[in-house]
Amino acid sequence: MLAIAVAWRVLPQHRDRAEPYLRKLAWAGLVVTLCMVIFVTHFPIPDDFEAYCEFPWRARRNIDVLHTWNQLNLHIERRGEIDLVRIITSGTAVQFGLNLFMLAPCAFFLRAGWRHGLWTALAIGFGTSLAIETSQLTGIFGIMPCAYRTFATEDLWANTLSAVMGWFAFHHIVSPLLKREDKEDKAS
Numbered sequence: 001m002l003a004i005a006v007a008w009r010v011l012p013q014h015r016d017r018a019e020p021y022l023r024k025l026a027w028a029g030l031v032v033t034l035c036m037v038i039f040v041t042h043f044p045i046p047d048d049f050e051a052y053c054e055f056p057w058r059a060r061r062n063i064d065v066l067h068t069w070n071q072l073n074l075h076i077e078r079r080g081e082i083d084l085v086r087i088i089t090s091g092t093a094v095q096f097g098l099n100l101f102m103l104a105p106c107a108f109f110l111r112a113g114w115r116h117g118l119w120t121a122l123a124i125g126f127g128t129s130l131a132i133e134t135s136q137l138t139g140i141f142g143i144m145p146c147a148y149r150t151f152a153t154e155d156l157w158a159n160t161l162s163a164v165m166g167w168f169a170f171h172h173i174v175s176p177l178l179k180r181e182d183k184e185d186k187a188s
Contacts, residue, residue, distance in 0.1 A: 033103075037102060040098075045148065059147045061152075062150055062151065068093065072092060075087060075090060105166060107121040107166030111170040126159075129155060129159035133155055
């Protein structure tokens with residue numbers, strides 16, 4: 001995300017000439033982000049699928065939309081105290097945090113390169129998240145013999161919120177800075 005802001009500053013002063021470069025940078029950022037999302041959500045793949053698919057503990061659906069909240073509350077109840085460091089560094093909290101920021105760069109680049117609106121970011125965030133979760137539920141749409149990652153409804157809303165946060169980051173932080181720069185350029 002920072003790359004777009006830096007490139008905007010480094011590119012020529014005339015924004016009309018800089019627009020194609022910014023769009024190319026946004027394409028590159030979008031492709032890298034989506035590749036990262038695919039790798040993060042589908043790897044590692046089990047070595048022995050036959051043995052993995054036979055176990056009853058393999059990946060299942062998780063339809064609890066507040067799974068992380070419930071797990072963190074359970075953690076606090078077990079310990080009898082609130083240990084903020086242990087809570088923040090727990091696997092559940094880290095996974096939720098990563099889901100909360102996973103699609104933010106994607107929406108950021110969509111806003112930066114093509115000036116898409118909030119509803120587009122929301123739809124693309126939800127659609128991408130639904131495709132990821134469905135592929136995890138179906139073993140990459142039937143390519144794998146069984147599901148090896150957990151389908152979680154909580155991930156749907158966390159990833160969608162992530163896309164909205166990325167859109168807001170560009171629209172309300174970077175975009176006003178760029179507009180102010182344009183005004184300063186025109187004034188000089």
